[in-house]
Amino acid sequence: MRAPRVKSKWRPPLALIVYAVLLTVMMLPVLTVIWFRVVRAASGAMAPAEIATLAAVLILTLIVAYVLTRTLTVPINALIARTDEIARGGRSAIRPLEIYGTREVATLSQSFLDLAGKLVDHSDYVRSFAAHVSHELKSPLTSIKGAAELLRDDDDTNPMSLEQRNRFLQNIIADTERLDRLLSRLRELAKAELPSERGSTSLRDIVAQLEIQFRQLAISDESNAEEILALPSEAAGIIFSNLAENAFQNGATTLAIKASDEGRRTTIRMRDNGHGIADGNRDRIFEPFFSTRRDDGGTGMGLGIVRAMLASHGGSIELLDSGKDGTAFQIVLPNAA
Numbered sequence: 001m002r003a004p005r006v007k008s009k010w011r012p013p014l015a016l017i018v019y020a021v022l023l024t025v026m027m028l029p030v031l032t033v034i035w036f037r038v039v040r041a042a043s044g045a046m047a048p049a050e051i052a053t054l055a056a057v058l059i060l061t062l063i064v065a066y067v068l069t070r071t072l073t074v075p076i077n078a079l080i081a082r083t084d085e086i087a088r089g090g091r092s093a094i095r096p097l098e099i100y101g102t103r104e105v106a107t108l109s110q111s112f113l114d115l116a117g118k119l120v121d122h123s124d125y126v127r128s129f130a131a132h133v134s135h136e137l138k139s140p141l142t143s144i145k146g147a148a149e150l151l152r153d154d155d156d157t158n159p160m161s162l163e164q165r166n167r168f169l170q171n172i173i174a175d176t177e178r179l180d181r182l183l184s185r186l187r188e189l190a191k192a193e194l195p196s197e198r199g200s201t202s203l204r205d206i207v208a209q210l211e212i213q214f215r216q217l218a219i220s221d222e223s224n225a226e227e228i229l230a231l232p233s234e235a236a237g238i239i240f241s242n243l244a245e246n247a248f249q250n251g252a253t254t255l256a257i258k259a260s261d262e263g264r265r266t267t268i269r270m271r272d273n274g275h276g277i278a279d280g281n282r283d284r285i286f287e288p289f290f291s292t293r294r295d296d297g298g299t300g301m302g303l304g305i306v307r308a309m310l311a312s313h314g315g316s317i318e319l320l321d322s323g324k325d326g327t328a329f330q331i332v333l334p335n336a337a
Contacts (some may be wrong), residue, residue, distance in 0.1 A: 140175035199232030227259035230336040242302040250274035268331040277322040
C-alpha cells in the first residue's frame with residue numbers, strides 16, 4: 001500500500017511564524033506610543049528614553065525569537081533529515097539528536113528512534129524470513145520435479161520396475177506432505193503476526209484438548225486451582241499443541257503443566273520427560289526453521305510460532321532447563337481481565 005501524500009501547497013515555516021508573532025507583539029507598545037502622541041498632539045520628536053526603550057524591546061524580541069527557533073525549529077529539522085536518511089536505508093541514522101531543545105521534542109525523538117529501530121528490525125526479519133522460506137520450499141520442489149521428470153521419461157523399451165515407480169511416487173507424496181506442513185506453519189505464523197484479539201481460555205479446557213490430540217502423551221494439570229489464561233481459544237490451541245508436539249517428537253511420554261497466579265501475571269511451566277535439548281542448540285531453538293528433525297519432516301517453525309503468538313498477546317516464553325530428565329519451558333502472560 002502506497003503511503004498517502006500530504007497535499008502540496010505553500011505553508012509558512014515555523015521560524016517565520018515565531019518571528020511574525022513576536023514582532024507583532026512588539027509592535028503593540030510602538031503603536032501605543034504613536035497613538036498617544038497623535039491624540040495629545042505632542043512633539044513629533046521622540047525622547048531618547050523612548051527610542052532606547054523601543055530598541056531594547058526589539059532586541060529582546062529578536063532574542064526570544066532566536067531561542068524559540070533554536071529550541072523548536074532546529075531539532076525538528078534535524079529529525080526530518082534523520083527520517084529521510086533512514087528511509088534511504090541508513091541504519092546509522094538511528095542515533096540520538098545533538099540538540100533536543102524541549103522535553104516534548106526529546107520525547108518525540110525517543111519515540112521516533114524506538115519506532116525506527118523496530119521498523120528496521122522488522123525489515124531485516126522479513127528479508128531473512130523470505131530467504132529461509134525460499135530455501136525450505138526449494139528442496140521439496142526440486143525433489144518433486146526430479147521424480148516427476150524420471151516418471152515422465154520412463155522408456156517403454158526399458159521400463160523401470162514397479163518398485164522403482166512406487167519409490168518415486170512415495171517420494172513425491174512425502175515431499176507434498178512436507179510442503180503442506182510448511183504452509184500450515186506459515187499460516188499459523190501469519191495469525192501470530194496479526195494484531196491479537198482479546199479472549200480467555202481455561203487451562204483445564206486446554207489440557208482436555210491436548211489429551212484428545214496427543215493420546216500418546218500422559219498430560220497432567222498440576223495447578224492448585226482452575227486458571228484462566230489471557231489467550232483466545234484458537235491462539236491457546238496453537239501455542240500448547242506446538243509445545244506438546246515438540247515434546248512428543250523429542251521422545252516424551254509425559255507432559256506436566258502447572259499454572260500459578262503471580263500478581264499481575266500468570267506463569268505456566270511445562271515439563272516433559274523427553275530426550276532434552278543439546279547444549280549447542282539451546283540458543284537456537286527459537287530461530288525460524290531451525291530443526292534437528294528435518295529428515296523426519298520437522299519444519300523448525302513450532303517454537304518460533306509459539307513465541308510470536310505469545311508476544312502478540314503480551315506474553316513471553318523461555319527455556320528453563322533441559323537435560324536427560326527432560327525439558328522445561330516457562331510461559332508468562334498478563335492476567336486475564
